[in-house]
Amino acid sequence: xxxxxxxxxxxxxxxxxxxxxxxxxxxxxxxxxxxxxxxxxxxxxxxxxxxxxxxxxxxxxxxxxxxxxxxxxxxxxxxxxxxxx
Amino acid sequence: xxxxxxxxxxxxxxxxxxxxxxxxxxxxxxxxxxxxxxxxxxxxxxxxxxxxxxxxxxxxxxxxxxxxxxxxxxxxxxxxxxxxx
Amino acid sequence: xxxxxxxxxxxxxxxxxxxxxxxxxxxxxxxxxxxxxxxxxxxxxxxxxxxxxxxxxxxxxxxxxxxxxxxxxxxxxxxxxxxxxxxxxxxxxxxxxxxxxxxxxxxxxxxxxxxxxxxxxxxxxxxxxxxxxxxxxxxxxxxxxx
Amino acid sequence: xxxxxxxxxxxxxxxxxxxxxxxxxxxxxxxxxxxxxxxxxxxxxxxxxxxxxxxxxxxxxxxxxxxxxxxxxxxxxxxxxxxxxxxxxxxxxxxxxxxxxxxxxxxxxxxxxxxxxxxxxxxxxxxxxxxxxxxxxxxxxxxxxx
Numbered sequence: 001x002x003x004x005x006x007x008x009x010x011x012x013x014x015x016x017x018x019x020x021x022x023x024x025x026x027x028x029x030x031x032x033x034x035x036x037x038x039x040x041x042x043x044x045x046x047x048x049x050x051x052x053x054x055x056x057x058x059x060x061x062x063x064x065x066x067x068x069x070x071x072x073x074x075x076x077x078x079x080x081x082x083x084x085x
Numbered sequence: 086x087x088x089x090x091x092x093x094x095x096x097x098x099x100x101x102x103x104x105x106x107x108x109x110x111x112x113x114x115x116x117x118x119x120x121x122x123x124x125x126x127x128x129x130x131x132x133x134x135x136x137x138x139x140x141x142x143x144x145x146x147x148x149x150x151x152x153x154x155x156x157x158x159x160x161x162x163x164x165x166x167x168x169x170x
Numbered sequence: 171x172x173x174x175x176x177x178x179x180x181x182x183x184x185x186x187x188x189x190x191x192x193x194x195x196x197x198x199x200x201x202x203x204x205x206x207x208x209x210x211x212x213x214x215x216x217x218x219x220x221x222x223x224x225x226x227x228x229x230x231x232x233x234x235x236x237x238x239x240x241x242x243x244x245x246x247x248x249x250x251x252x253x254x255x256x257x258x259x260x261x262x263x264x265x266x267x268x269x270x271x272x273x274x275x276x277x278x279x280x281x282x283x284x285x286x287x288x289x290x291x292x293x294x295x296x297x298x299x300x301x302x303x304x305x306x307x308x309x310x311x312x313x314x315x316x
Numbered sequence: 317x318x319x320x321x322x323x324x325x326x327x328x329x330x331x332x333x334x335x336x337x338x339x340x341x342x343x344x345x346x347x348x349x350x351x352x353x354x355x356x357x358x359x360x361x362x363x364x365x366x367x368x369x370x371x372x373x374x375x376x377x378x379x380x381x382x383x384x385x386x387x388x389x390x391x392x393x394x395x396x397x398x399x400x401x402x403x404x405x406x407x408x409x410x411x412x413x414x415x416x417x418x419x420x421x422x423x424x425x426x427x428x429x430x431x432x433x434x435x436x437x438x439x440x441x442x443x444x445x446x447x448x449x450x451x452x453x454x455x456x457x458x459x460x461x462x
Contacts, residue, residue, distance in 0.1 A: 009363045009435035010447045058433075061368050077365060077433075081450035084362070084393065084434025085268075085349060085405055085425060094217045094289035095301045143287075146222050162219060162287075166304035169216070169247065169288025170203060170259055170279060170414075183337075184330040191329070191348075194401045199421070200346040202337075203414065255340045268349065269457065272422050275345070279414060311415065 003070065005034075007048070008079035011055065014048035024070075031057045032066035034076060049078075056081055088155065090119075092133070093164035096140070099133035109155075116142045117151035119161060134163075141166055171242045172235065174227040176218060178250040181257040190244045195264030199275035202261075207254030210295035216249040216258070219287040223247070226286035234263065234278055238270040245278060247288065277315055284312040317388045318381065320373040322364060324396040327403040336390045341410030345421035348407075353400030356441035362404070364395040365433040372432035380409065380424055384416040391424060393434065423461055430458040 006019045028037050032052070039049035049055060057064055058077040070076060091104045113122050117137070124134035134140060142149055143162040155161060173190070183202055191198065205214045227245045234243055244262040252258065259282065263274035283305075290302040319336070329348055337344065351360045373391045380389055390408040398404060405428065409420035429451075436448040 006365070008365060008433070009437070012363070058365075058368060061371065077368070079365075079433070080435060080447065082430065082432060082434055083436045083448040083450055084432050085429035085454075091219070093219060093287070094291070097217070143219075143222060146225065162222070164219075164287070165289065165301065167284065167286060167288055168290045168302040168304055168308075169286050170283035170308075184333060187330060187333070194350060196350055196352045198346075198348040198350075200344075200348075201414065201418065202344040202346075204340060204342055204344075206342045206412065266352065268347065268425060272347065272418075272425070276418050276422075279418070 001072075003034075003073065004075045005038075006075060006077045008077065011048050011079050015044050029069055030066065031059065031064060031068045031070065031076060034070060035066065035078065038078075054080055086157075088119075088158065089160040090123075091160060091162040093162065096133050096164050100129050114154055115151065116144065116149060116153045116155060116161060119155060120151065120163065123163075139165055172228065172231040173242070173244045174224055174231060175246045176224045176227065176249055177246070178248065181246050181248055181260050183257060183260055186244060186246055186260055187262070190242060190262045190264070193242050193264065195241045195271075196266045197268040197271040198262060198264040199268075199271040200260070200262045201275055201279045202257055203259040203279070205252050205254050205256045205258055211254060211292055212295050213293040214252045214254075214256075214258070215291040215293070216247075216252070217289040217291065218247075218249040222287045223249070227282070230278055230281050230285060233281075234274045237277065238263075238265060238274045239267070240265050240270065240274055243274065243278065245282070247282070247286070249288070280308075280311045280315060283308040318374065318377040319388070319390045320370055320377060321392045322370045322373065322395055323392070324394065327392050327394055327406050329403060329406055332390060332392055332406055333408070336388060336408045336410070339388055339410065341387045341417075342412045343414040343417040344408060344410040345414075345417040346406070346408045347421055347425045348403055349405040349425070351398050351400045351402045351404055357400060357438055358441050359439040360398045360400075360402075360404070361437040361439070362393075362395040362398070363435040363437065364393075368433045369393070369395070373428070376424055376427050376431060379427075380420045383423065384409075384411060384420045385413070386411050386416065386420055389420065389424065391428070393428070393432070395434070426454075426457045426461060429454040 038045040123130040242264045246260045265271040388410045392406040411417040
Protein backbone atom coordinates (compact mmCIF):
# COMPACT_ATOMS: atom_id res chain seq x y z
CA UNK A 1 0.00 0.00 0.00
CA UNK A 2 1.27 3.47 -0.91
CA UNK A 3 0.56 6.67 0.98
CA UNK A 4 1.14 10.37 0.28
CA UNK A 5 2.68 12.17 3.23
CA UNK A 6 2.85 15.99 3.41
CA UNK A 7 5.14 17.82 5.84
CA UNK A 8 4.81 21.39 7.13
CA UNK A 9 6.88 24.01 8.96
CA UNK A 10 9.93 22.59 10.79
CA UNK A 11 8.83 19.04 10.09
CA UNK A 12 9.13 19.84 6.38
CA UNK A 13 12.53 21.49 6.88
CA UNK A 14 13.89 18.60 8.94
CA UNK A 15 12.58 16.05 6.44
CA UNK A 16 14.13 18.08 3.62
CA UNK A 17 10.97 17.73 1.53
CA UNK A 18 7.39 18.98 1.40
CA UNK A 19 5.84 15.63 0.48
CA UNK A 20 6.62 12.08 -0.49
CA UNK A 21 4.85 8.89 -1.51
CA UNK A 22 5.83 5.88 0.53
CA UNK A 23 5.15 2.18 0.30
CA UNK A 24 3.87 1.38 3.78
CA UNK A 25 5.27 -1.78 5.37
CA UNK A 26 2.80 -4.15 6.98
CA UNK A 27 1.90 -3.31 10.59
CA UNK A 28 1.62 0.48 10.13
CA UNK A 29 -2.04 0.90 11.15
CA UNK A 30 -2.22 4.28 12.90
CA UNK A 31 -0.78 7.78 12.57
CA UNK A 32 1.35 7.01 15.64
CA UNK A 33 2.73 3.88 13.91
CA UNK A 34 3.59 5.99 10.85
CA UNK A 35 5.43 8.60 12.93
CA UNK A 36 7.43 5.91 14.76
CA UNK A 37 8.29 4.24 11.44
CA UNK A 38 9.46 7.54 9.89
CA UNK A 39 11.54 8.31 13.02
CA UNK A 40 13.27 4.95 12.68
CA UNK A 41 13.68 5.10 8.88
CA UNK A 42 16.62 7.54 8.58
CA UNK A 43 18.47 10.44 10.23
CA UNK A 44 16.08 13.04 8.87
CA UNK A 45 13.08 11.21 10.20
CA UNK A 46 14.83 10.75 13.55
CA UNK A 47 15.32 14.50 13.80
CA UNK A 48 11.85 15.49 12.56
CA UNK A 49 10.04 13.06 14.85
CA UNK A 50 12.32 13.01 17.90
CA UNK A 51 9.45 14.37 20.01
CA UNK A 52 6.23 12.70 18.84
CA UNK A 53 4.28 14.73 21.42
CA UNK A 54 4.98 17.87 19.40
CA UNK A 55 3.62 16.38 16.18
CA UNK A 56 0.07 16.97 14.96
CA UNK A 57 -1.60 15.10 12.11
CA UNK A 58 -4.41 15.29 9.60
CA UNK A 59 -5.76 12.37 7.55
CA UNK A 60 -7.38 13.39 4.27
CA UNK A 61 -7.90 16.92 5.54
CA UNK A 62 -9.27 16.07 8.97
CA UNK A 63 -7.30 16.71 12.17
CA UNK A 64 -6.76 13.45 14.07
CA UNK A 65 -4.94 12.06 17.10
CA UNK A 66 -1.96 9.68 17.09
CA UNK A 67 -4.23 6.66 17.52
CA UNK A 68 -6.25 7.45 14.38
CA UNK A 69 -6.22 4.66 11.78
CA UNK A 70 -4.63 5.37 8.42
CA UNK A 71 -6.93 2.93 6.69
CA UNK A 72 -7.05 3.65 2.97
CA UNK A 73 -6.29 7.34 3.38
CA UNK A 74 -5.00 9.29 0.38
CA UNK A 75 -2.90 11.78 2.36
CA UNK A 76 -1.49 12.04 5.84
CA UNK A 77 -0.19 15.51 6.84
CA UNK A 78 2.35 15.78 9.68
CA UNK A 79 3.18 19.13 11.27
CA UNK A 80 3.88 21.03 14.52
CA UNK A 81 1.15 22.81 16.52
CA UNK A 82 -0.21 25.68 14.42
CA UNK A 83 0.88 29.28 15.04
CA UNK A 84 -1.22 31.40 12.68
CA UNK A 85 -3.10 34.65 13.16
CA UNK B 86 -27.75 85.65 40.44
CA UNK B 87 -27.98 84.70 36.77
CA UNK B 88 -27.38 81.22 35.32
CA UNK B 89 -27.04 79.84 31.79
CA UNK B 90 -29.13 76.72 31.24
CA UNK B 91 -28.66 74.47 28.18
CA UNK B 92 -31.27 71.92 27.09
CA UNK B 93 -30.77 68.84 24.92
CA UNK B 94 -32.83 66.27 22.99
CA UNK B 95 -36.52 66.13 24.01
CA UNK B 96 -35.88 68.50 26.92
CA UNK B 97 -34.77 71.10 24.37
CA UNK B 98 -37.80 70.40 22.16
CA UNK B 99 -40.26 70.62 25.03
CA UNK B 100 -38.67 73.82 26.34
CA UNK B 101 -38.80 75.26 22.82
CA UNK B 102 -35.22 76.54 23.13
CA UNK B 103 -31.64 75.28 23.27
CA UNK B 104 -30.49 77.61 26.03
CA UNK B 105 -31.52 80.54 28.20
CA UNK B 106 -30.12 82.80 30.87
CA UNK B 107 -32.26 83.04 33.98
CA UNK B 108 -32.23 85.18 37.12
CA UNK B 109 -32.34 82.56 39.86
CA UNK B 110 -34.75 83.29 42.73
CA UNK B 111 -33.44 82.83 46.27
CA UNK B 112 -33.64 79.29 47.61
CA UNK B 113 -32.56 77.47 44.40
CA UNK B 114 -29.47 75.76 45.77
CA UNK B 115 -29.26 72.41 43.94
CA UNK B 116 -29.87 71.00 40.46
CA UNK B 117 -33.00 69.36 41.86
CA UNK B 118 -34.25 72.75 43.09
CA UNK B 119 -33.64 74.19 39.61
CA UNK B 120 -35.57 71.41 37.90
CA UNK B 121 -38.52 71.81 40.28
CA UNK B 122 -38.50 75.58 39.76
CA UNK B 123 -38.47 75.20 35.94
CA UNK B 124 -41.30 72.64 36.13
CA UNK B 125 -43.41 75.13 38.13
CA UNK B 126 -42.49 78.17 36.04
CA UNK B 127 -44.63 77.59 32.93
CA UNK B 128 -46.39 74.98 30.76
CA UNK B 129 -43.25 74.19 28.78
CA UNK B 130 -41.24 73.57 31.92
CA UNK B 131 -44.08 71.46 33.32
CA UNK B 132 -43.94 69.23 30.22
CA UNK B 133 -40.14 69.04 29.99
CA UNK B 134 -39.68 68.21 33.67
CA UNK B 135 -42.84 66.22 34.43
CA UNK B 136 -40.64 63.21 35.29
CA UNK B 137 -37.57 64.49 37.17
CA UNK B 138 -36.29 60.90 37.43
CA UNK B 139 -35.70 60.91 33.65
CA UNK B 140 -33.60 64.11 33.76
CA UNK B 141 -29.80 64.09 33.87
CA UNK B 142 -27.65 67.14 34.58
CA UNK B 143 -24.17 68.54 34.16
CA UNK B 144 -22.76 71.57 35.98
CA UNK B 145 -19.98 73.35 34.12
CA UNK B 146 -19.28 70.27 32.03
CA UNK B 147 -19.32 67.68 34.83
CA UNK B 148 -22.12 65.13 35.21
CA UNK B 149 -23.84 65.51 38.58
CA UNK B 150 -26.78 64.19 40.57
CA UNK B 151 -29.94 66.08 41.49
CA UNK B 152 -28.55 67.00 44.91
CA UNK B 153 -25.47 68.70 43.42
CA UNK B 154 -25.13 72.37 44.44
CA UNK B 155 -25.33 74.97 41.68
CA UNK B 156 -23.07 77.34 43.62
CA UNK B 157 -21.58 79.90 41.27
CA UNK B 158 -21.75 77.65 38.21
CA UNK B 159 -21.60 79.23 34.75
CA UNK B 160 -23.77 76.62 32.99
CA UNK B 161 -26.18 73.91 33.98
CA UNK B 162 -27.11 71.42 31.23
CA UNK B 163 -30.36 69.44 31.53
CA UNK B 164 -31.08 66.45 29.32
CA UNK B 165 -32.47 62.89 29.10
CA UNK B 166 -30.29 59.78 29.54
CA UNK B 167 -27.82 59.61 26.65
CA UNK B 168 -28.37 57.29 23.66
CA UNK B 169 -25.26 57.63 21.52
CA UNK B 170 -23.11 55.05 19.74
CA UNK C 171 -1.97 58.65 20.48
CA UNK C 172 -5.60 59.59 21.05
CA UNK C 173 -7.65 61.02 18.22
CA UNK C 174 -11.23 62.13 18.83
CA UNK C 175 -13.74 63.94 16.63
CA UNK C 176 -17.41 64.92 16.76
CA UNK C 177 -18.59 66.12 13.41
CA UNK C 178 -21.58 66.61 11.11
CA UNK C 179 -19.68 65.51 7.97
CA UNK C 180 -19.80 61.93 6.72
CA UNK C 181 -17.21 59.59 8.29
CA UNK C 182 -14.76 58.23 5.72
CA UNK C 183 -13.87 54.91 7.35
CA UNK C 184 -11.05 54.09 4.92
CA UNK C 185 -9.43 57.51 5.42
CA UNK C 186 -9.73 57.31 9.21
CA UNK C 187 -8.28 53.82 9.14
CA UNK C 188 -5.34 55.00 7.04
CA UNK C 189 -4.68 57.89 9.45
CA UNK C 190 -4.92 55.60 12.46
CA UNK C 191 -2.80 52.88 10.89
CA UNK C 192 0.02 55.21 9.91
CA UNK C 193 1.67 54.00 13.13
CA UNK C 194 1.86 50.43 11.77
CA UNK C 195 0.37 49.00 14.96
CA UNK C 196 0.71 45.27 15.65
CA UNK C 197 -2.95 44.63 16.47
CA UNK C 198 -5.87 46.88 15.61
CA UNK C 199 -9.50 46.29 16.54
CA UNK C 200 -12.29 48.40 15.15
CA UNK C 201 -16.01 48.91 15.47
CA UNK C 202 -18.19 50.65 12.89
CA UNK C 203 -21.83 51.47 13.62
CA UNK C 204 -24.21 52.42 10.82
CA UNK C 205 -27.76 53.75 10.61
CA UNK C 206 -30.25 50.92 10.05
CA UNK C 207 -33.35 51.57 7.99
CA UNK C 208 -35.52 49.42 10.28
CA UNK C 209 -39.26 50.03 10.44
CA UNK C 210 -39.22 52.60 7.66
CA UNK C 211 -36.65 54.85 9.33
CA UNK C 212 -35.82 57.75 7.01
CA UNK C 213 -33.60 59.92 9.21
CA UNK C 214 -31.52 59.57 12.33
CA UNK C 215 -30.69 62.85 14.05
CA UNK C 216 -28.03 63.06 16.76
CA UNK C 217 -28.08 65.91 19.24
CA UNK C 218 -24.87 66.69 21.14
CA UNK C 219 -23.26 69.16 23.54
CA UNK C 220 -20.76 71.44 21.79
CA UNK C 221 -18.03 70.90 24.39
CA UNK C 222 -19.01 67.95 26.56
CA UNK C 223 -19.48 65.41 23.78
CA UNK C 224 -15.90 65.65 22.52
CA UNK C 225 -14.62 65.89 26.11
CA UNK C 226 -16.53 62.71 26.93
CA UNK C 227 -14.93 60.85 24.02
CA UNK C 228 -11.49 62.03 25.11
CA UNK C 229 -12.16 60.98 28.72
CA UNK C 230 -13.19 57.51 27.51
CA UNK C 231 -10.05 57.14 25.39
CA UNK C 232 -7.90 58.24 28.33
CA UNK C 233 -9.59 55.74 30.64
CA UNK C 234 -9.01 52.98 28.07
CA UNK C 235 -5.33 53.96 27.91
CA UNK C 236 -5.14 53.53 31.70
CA UNK C 237 -6.77 50.11 31.58
CA UNK C 238 -4.86 48.66 28.64
CA UNK C 239 -1.50 49.16 26.96
CA UNK C 240 -2.58 50.95 23.81
CA UNK C 241 -0.51 52.41 20.99
CA UNK C 242 -3.38 54.44 19.59
CA UNK C 243 -7.12 54.98 19.82
CA UNK C 244 -9.50 56.80 17.50
CA UNK C 245 -13.11 57.75 18.29
CA UNK C 246 -15.13 59.52 15.61
CA UNK C 247 -18.81 60.24 16.19
CA UNK C 248 -21.11 61.83 13.69
CA UNK C 249 -23.85 64.22 14.82
CA UNK C 250 -26.77 65.95 13.12
CA UNK C 251 -29.00 64.36 10.43
CA UNK C 252 -28.09 61.00 8.88
CA UNK C 253 -29.70 58.58 6.43
CA UNK C 254 -29.87 54.75 6.55
CA UNK C 255 -26.46 53.28 5.69
CA UNK C 256 -24.52 56.30 6.99
CA UNK C 257 -21.73 55.60 9.48
CA UNK C 258 -22.59 56.96 12.94
CA UNK C 259 -19.52 55.92 14.86
CA UNK C 260 -16.04 54.56 14.33
CA UNK C 261 -13.87 53.17 17.13
CA UNK C 262 -10.27 52.02 16.58
CA UNK C 263 -7.93 50.66 19.24
CA UNK C 264 -4.40 49.44 18.62
CA UNK C 265 -1.91 47.65 20.81
CA UNK C 266 1.03 45.32 20.52
CA UNK C 267 -1.29 42.60 21.78
CA UNK C 268 -4.57 41.53 20.24
CA UNK C 269 -6.35 40.86 23.53
CA UNK C 270 -5.74 44.45 24.64
CA UNK C 271 -6.85 45.95 21.31
CA UNK C 272 -10.03 43.85 21.26
CA UNK C 273 -10.93 44.57 24.90
CA UNK C 274 -10.28 48.31 24.56
CA UNK C 275 -12.39 48.53 21.39
CA UNK C 276 -15.31 46.77 23.07
CA UNK C 277 -14.95 48.92 26.19
CA UNK C 278 -14.96 52.12 24.14
CA UNK C 279 -18.12 51.33 22.17
CA UNK C 280 -19.96 49.98 25.23
CA UNK C 281 -19.16 53.03 27.34
CA UNK C 282 -19.78 55.41 24.47
CA UNK C 283 -23.43 54.30 24.52
CA UNK C 284 -23.94 55.30 28.15
CA UNK C 285 -21.30 57.89 29.09
CA UNK C 286 -21.12 60.37 26.21
CA UNK C 287 -23.49 63.32 25.65
CA UNK C 288 -25.34 62.16 22.53
CA UNK C 289 -29.05 61.70 21.88
CA UNK C 290 -30.70 59.92 18.95
CA UNK C 291 -33.96 60.99 17.34
CA UNK C 292 -35.59 58.76 14.72
CA UNK C 293 -37.91 59.87 11.90
CA UNK C 294 -40.01 57.34 10.01
CA UNK C 295 -41.69 57.23 6.60
CA UNK C 296 -45.14 57.35 8.25
CA UNK C 297 -44.33 60.70 9.87
CA UNK C 298 -43.51 59.44 13.36
CA UNK C 299 -40.61 61.18 15.09
CA UNK C 300 -39.30 59.82 18.38
CA UNK C 301 -36.28 60.22 20.63
CA UNK C 302 -34.60 56.89 21.31
CA UNK C 303 -35.12 55.65 24.86
CA UNK C 304 -32.20 54.58 27.02
CA UNK C 305 -31.69 50.84 26.65
CA UNK C 306 -31.32 48.64 29.71
CA UNK C 307 -29.13 46.29 27.65
CA UNK C 308 -26.70 49.14 26.95
CA UNK C 309 -26.53 50.06 30.64
CA UNK C 310 -25.92 46.41 31.53
CA UNK C 311 -23.11 46.05 28.97
CA UNK C 312 -21.47 49.27 30.10
CA UNK C 313 -21.75 48.25 33.76
CA UNK C 314 -19.72 45.08 33.06
CA UNK C 315 -16.63 47.28 32.88
CA UNK C 316 -17.02 48.47 36.50
CA UNK D 317 -22.21 35.93 3.54
CA UNK D 318 -18.87 34.26 4.27
CA UNK D 319 -15.76 35.40 2.42
CA UNK D 320 -12.45 33.61 3.02
CA UNK D 321 -9.06 33.92 1.34
CA UNK D 322 -5.54 32.61 1.84
CA UNK D 323 -3.08 34.44 -0.34
CA UNK D 324 0.54 35.47 -0.85
CA UNK D 325 -0.37 38.95 -2.12
CA UNK D 326 -0.50 41.96 0.21
CA UNK D 327 -3.85 42.46 2.00
CA UNK D 328 -5.51 45.75 1.02
CA UNK D 329 -7.47 46.45 4.20
CA UNK D 330 -9.41 49.39 2.74
CA UNK D 331 -10.46 47.37 -0.33
CA UNK D 332 -11.49 44.36 1.77
CA UNK D 333 -13.45 46.64 4.08
CA UNK D 334 -15.22 48.22 1.12
CA UNK D 335 -16.13 44.79 -0.29
CA UNK D 336 -17.34 43.58 3.11
CA UNK D 337 -19.27 46.76 3.83
CA UNK D 338 -21.14 46.77 0.53
CA UNK D 339 -23.96 45.16 2.52
CA UNK D 340 -24.32 48.28 4.69
CA UNK D 341 -24.29 46.24 7.88
CA UNK D 342 -25.51 47.83 11.10
CA UNK D 343 -22.53 46.85 13.24
CA UNK D 344 -19.12 45.74 11.99
CA UNK D 345 -16.19 44.65 14.14
CA UNK D 346 -12.76 44.09 12.70
CA UNK D 347 -9.34 42.87 13.69
CA UNK D 348 -6.14 43.57 11.77
CA UNK D 349 -2.87 41.86 12.68
CA UNK D 350 0.45 43.17 11.37
CA UNK D 351 4.04 41.92 11.37
CA UNK D 352 5.99 43.52 14.22
CA UNK D 353 9.69 44.25 13.75
CA UNK D 354 10.50 43.21 17.34
CA UNK D 355 14.02 42.08 18.18
CA UNK D 356 15.39 42.87 14.75
CA UNK D 357 12.87 40.74 12.87
CA UNK D 358 13.43 41.12 9.13
CA UNK D 359 11.04 38.54 7.68
CA UNK D 360 8.02 36.60 8.77
CA UNK D 361 7.26 33.53 6.68
CA UNK D 362 3.94 31.72 6.93
CA UNK D 363 3.67 28.10 5.84
CA UNK D 364 0.22 26.72 5.03
CA UNK D 365 -1.62 23.69 3.66
CA UNK D 366 -2.92 24.26 0.13
CA UNK D 367 -6.43 22.97 0.90
CA UNK D 368 -6.78 22.68 4.67
CA UNK D 369 -5.88 26.27 5.54
CA UNK D 370 -8.74 27.80 3.54
CA UNK D 371 -11.07 25.00 4.64
CA UNK D 372 -10.16 25.79 8.26
CA UNK D 373 -11.01 29.46 7.82
CA UNK D 374 -14.35 28.54 6.23
CA UNK D 375 -15.13 26.10 9.06
CA UNK D 376 -14.40 28.83 11.63
CA UNK D 377 -16.65 31.31 9.85
CA UNK D 378 -19.43 28.70 9.65
CA UNK D 379 -19.11 27.95 13.36
CA UNK D 380 -19.27 31.69 14.15
CA UNK D 381 -22.45 31.94 12.04
CA UNK D 382 -23.97 29.15 14.15
CA UNK D 383 -23.06 30.86 17.42
CA UNK D 384 -24.09 34.41 16.51
CA UNK D 385 -26.55 36.10 14.17
CA UNK D 386 -24.19 37.44 11.56
CA UNK D 387 -24.88 39.27 8.33
CA UNK D 388 -21.37 38.75 6.97
CA UNK D 389 -17.90 37.58 7.89
CA UNK D 390 -14.59 37.99 6.11
CA UNK D 391 -11.34 36.17 6.93
CA UNK D 392 -8.25 36.97 4.89
CA UNK D 393 -4.92 35.42 5.83
CA UNK D 394 -1.66 36.14 4.11
CA UNK D 395 0.95 33.39 3.63
CA UNK D 396 4.53 33.28 2.39
CA UNK D 397 7.19 35.90 3.13
CA UNK D 398 6.25 39.20 4.80
CA UNK D 399 8.12 42.25 6.12
CA UNK D 400 7.52 44.27 9.31
CA UNK D 401 4.40 46.42 8.94
CA UNK D 402 2.72 44.03 6.49
CA UNK D 403 -0.82 42.92 7.31
CA UNK D 404 -0.93 39.21 8.18
CA UNK D 405 -4.61 38.78 8.91
CA UNK D 406 -7.90 40.61 8.59
CA UNK D 407 -11.10 39.53 10.33
CA UNK D 408 -14.44 41.26 9.79
CA UNK D 409 -17.75 40.31 11.39
CA UNK D 410 -21.03 42.14 10.89
CA UNK D 411 -24.38 41.84 12.54
CA UNK D 412 -27.44 43.91 13.29
CA UNK D 413 -26.23 44.01 16.88
CA UNK D 414 -22.87 45.24 18.11
CA UNK D 415 -22.47 42.64 20.85
CA UNK D 416 -22.71 39.84 18.27
CA UNK D 417 -20.31 41.48 15.82
CA UNK D 418 -17.74 42.12 18.58
CA UNK D 419 -18.00 38.62 20.06
CA UNK D 420 -17.79 36.92 16.65
CA UNK D 421 -14.74 38.95 15.65
CA UNK D 422 -12.93 38.06 18.87
CA UNK D 423 -13.90 34.40 18.52
CA UNK D 424 -12.64 34.25 14.94
CA UNK D 425 -9.20 35.71 15.69
CA UNK D 426 -8.78 33.66 18.88
CA UNK D 427 -9.66 30.39 17.17
CA UNK D 428 -7.68 31.26 14.07
CA UNK D 429 -4.54 31.18 16.21
CA UNK D 430 -5.10 27.60 17.33
CA UNK D 431 -7.36 25.88 14.81
CA UNK D 432 -6.11 26.84 11.35
CA UNK D 433 -3.20 25.22 9.49
CA UNK D 434 -0.65 28.04 9.54
CA UNK D 435 2.91 28.14 10.83
CA UNK D 436 5.09 31.21 11.41
CA UNK D 437 8.86 31.32 10.88
CA UNK D 438 10.82 34.39 11.96
CA UNK D 439 14.12 35.61 10.47
CA UNK D 440 16.23 38.18 12.32
CA UNK D 441 18.91 40.69 11.34
CA UNK D 442 21.55 38.66 13.21
CA UNK D 443 20.89 35.62 11.01
CA UNK D 444 18.72 33.64 13.42
CA UNK D 445 15.79 31.81 11.87
CA UNK D 446 13.22 30.14 14.13
CA UNK D 447 9.75 28.67 13.87
CA UNK D 448 7.35 30.28 16.32
CA UNK D 449 6.40 28.03 19.22
CA UNK D 450 2.78 27.43 20.14
CA UNK D 451 1.76 29.93 22.81
CA UNK D 452 -0.01 28.75 25.95
CA UNK D 453 -1.78 32.12 26.14
CA UNK D 454 -3.27 31.54 22.68
CA UNK D 455 -4.51 28.09 23.69
CA UNK D 456 -6.02 29.54 26.85
CA UNK D 457 -7.82 32.31 24.94
CA UNK D 458 -9.13 29.89 22.34
CA UNK D 459 -10.30 27.47 25.04
CA UNK D 460 -12.52 30.18 26.57
CA UNK D 461 -14.91 29.64 23.66
CA UNK D 462 -15.57 26.02 24.61
